[in-house]
Amino acid sequence: MAFWNSVLFGKVPRLFKVVAILACVACFPCDARFKGFRRFRNQFSAEPNENRHTVEDQWFIQRLDHFNGADTRVWKQRYFVNDSFYKPGGPVFLMIGGEGPANPAWMQYGTWLTYAEKLGALCLLLEHRFYGKSHPTEDLSTDNLHYLSSRQALADLAHFRTVIAEERGLTDRKWVAFGGSYPGSLATWFRLKYPHLVHASIATSAPVYATVNFPEYLEVVWRSLASESPECPQLVREATDTLLLRLHDPSSLDNITKDFRLCSKLSSQSFMDIAYFLESLAGNFMDVVQYNEDNREFEGVVGTNITIKVLCGVMLDSSVGDPYERYAAVARLMLQTFSQPCLDAQYTHYLQDMRNISWDGPASGGGRQWVYQTCTEFGFYQSTDSPNQPFSGFPLRYHLQQCADLYNLSDPERSVAEAVKQTNEEYGGYDIRATRIVFPNGSVDPWHALGVTSDISRDLPAVFIKGTAHCANMYPARAQDLPQLSLARDHIFLLLQKWLNE
Template sequence: MLTVADGRKGFGKFLLQRHDENIQKTEAKEQWFLQKLDHFNGQDSRVWKQRYFVNDTFAKPDGPVFLMIGGEGPANPIWMDHGTWLTYAEKLGALCFMLEHRFYGKSHPTPDLSTDNLRFLSSRQALADLAHFRTVMAETQGLSNRKWVAFGGSYPGSLAAWFRLKYPHLIHASVATSAPVHAQVNFPERKLPPAGSKASDTLVERLKDPTTYDNITKDFNLCSKLQIQTESDSAYFLETLAGNFMDVVQYNQDNRAFEGVVGTNITIEVLCAVMADASLGDPYKRYAAVARLMMETFSMKCLNVSYNNYVQDMTNTSWDGPAAGGGRQWVYQTCTEFGFYQSTDSPDQPFTGFPLDYQVKQCAEFYNVSAEQLADAVAQTNEYYGGYNIRSSRIVFPNGSIDPWHALGITADIAADLPAVFIKGTAHCANMYPARAEDPVALSMARDHVFLLLQQWLKH
């Protein structure tokens, strides 16, 4: 899922292994907003400093105010200089803000990331942050009579929709891109060529025989000799390899390079070509070739597949810890609000070996959240926001047909003022990125359509 933040989706451990700080230069300077710690407890007066950015280049006295919502990673200020929303801002004379999400990036509400402190991390608290920010900025900057528009992609896309839903007096309209508004514990559906399925099955069989571990260690260039002592050890290894495909499919042929994101040249076509290349050997050998290609692309000397190391990283509660870039925080949110676990519990996907139970156990291991509590939390999220049955107005829902997450989003119009924009041939959050000459016609048309909607909505 995109965060307007680091541009790299990391459901849990992938963020640990691939998170980079390669942020391009920008003129936007970080600023700080005094925010409430707990918006739902009037007796708690604690406050903290939340990071935000401003671009007033296009602002006109009677123009709207655009608010980009940060997500599950550091807010990347490069978005203050690039992106489709700035094209809209230039045409509409908008003042632009971007607010970093609590507990991510430099926005630290608490001294550490202990589970006790993470109770202040939720979409509801984040929406209240946005509401308070919008209220105070309107009062102090003379923006009370302006129309505010929320923007977000992926989880922040859901927040954009929910901001309009829950605070309609504060937000006039929202662009909720690639927004998985329906929470779901198990989300296993993925596609892969037949060779990929054979490779995964072959590897699972080899993991049953300890005499193969030395060869597997060499084939996949592991950082230490493969040790499979528990089901979690096996599942973690298999999930790590499958993650190569998940990430590429999610962001296929996007234009994230402006953010400093590495690997945008690796596409579905590239992976399929490797998996179909018989000269590399059997499907297992091709699977290993994909892993080596990804390690080379991300400048990784070796692949760390130690589940024990992962647990140590994820249970480190320091802001200096290896999972503090967003891994510990986001997995907490999945355990307490959304689920979204990409398991192998479905015949409609090609991988094997990391079932839902493996994912759910981490909630208990990392945060003492039981399977029953997780299920209840996901149900409450859909009850609170409405899931697919959102009822509001002036929210547009762009989604890409290649993006697996469109299955949890709005892909057909709910009403005339709750339209969907389904973009054939594009992936996750494609319409948010800067336009380029090679963009498919459908993507260019989608961007134009969203602009016309905003133009129309801002007149009323």
């Protein structure tokens, strides 16, 4: 659902695009190059200046393989503690890390801490295996990534909860799981799979249904842009259609290179090269929509001033030129915002980075790991296969080909489909049979299309917040918050308070 950490690896980012969950980066928390990573970003991923926070790293001895009793290998998993609000007898709040480095800023800011102060809770944040400093294996080879899965991550949470409860005398305390985006899904599934260990879950912006093809993401982008101006997404579509035509004209490549400030001239007109470039440019809009006006400044995120209103303002400005020229102006604006001199739009460079299996490699912040999870568990591919969306040129087969190119999947269409089927069999998709889970979602956030937006039952309520984006209710409150966002936070607190008394 995540993975941007403004982690600008290497020279210049291949663009602002990183994983379907995680997503995020430069203007969001995670490097934009790694498809979908940004757009399903871990809400708690760390910024490069994480050391400005004084929260101490702590380490937990974790099992490598929870499903093989004969495998006794262990590794050190990072976690954080905030006990400043804890009162004896109070609950334990466990924030779940996701597809990026765990950000210690969340131990000092966020709505969950407001709840913790009112309820006297102990707050813990556990980093997800294979992300951040939590390295279970010596490298990120495909063989080692076999130990990266949501099932193993949930078992990590269960083992951590059991041991920490025993060590700190918290076995009789009520534990509550918190998560946003992919960690929101984990919060749902933690309560589903381990109800004896977690009393309730707050599962924000959680895509609970896995799907190979996810064109609905871009359909929501269209609607979110149209909420600013009906013309805006139509102009984007006109621009991308024009660009796609020009990409197939060799005489236009020099101008395209100049217009979009590419680091090098487009040297190939292969399907994958063109699709990579087009998805990279679309990512400018996708990421801004996903995090539109979220209160992310405390994370050290750059570019929070770039909103739907700003992008549509450029697209509607006829003085800039025709729609194609306005689309190029948006790309240049984004480069300027993130202090990048040019855009590296070469698919071969992306593959080179993503194939680096070192923990010091350019994609080790989460790109290589999260794309692996999409290929082996979730899909979530934000394709242009719907006519009701504003972009052109990166259909499902483009995403599936990356699974073959990066992880040697011989038949990605079949294998990803089977993996997604197994995930929904494992967790139930939308058919969730549990209690005490609340599902907050924002109407602007494209991920709500795979989430729970209406009540399943009295004990599985949804909180659908009109006009807000990804994980908005989790961020610190501010004066300019929409009234419905403030009401949603209050409603979630009342549910939490009620459930802790059950």
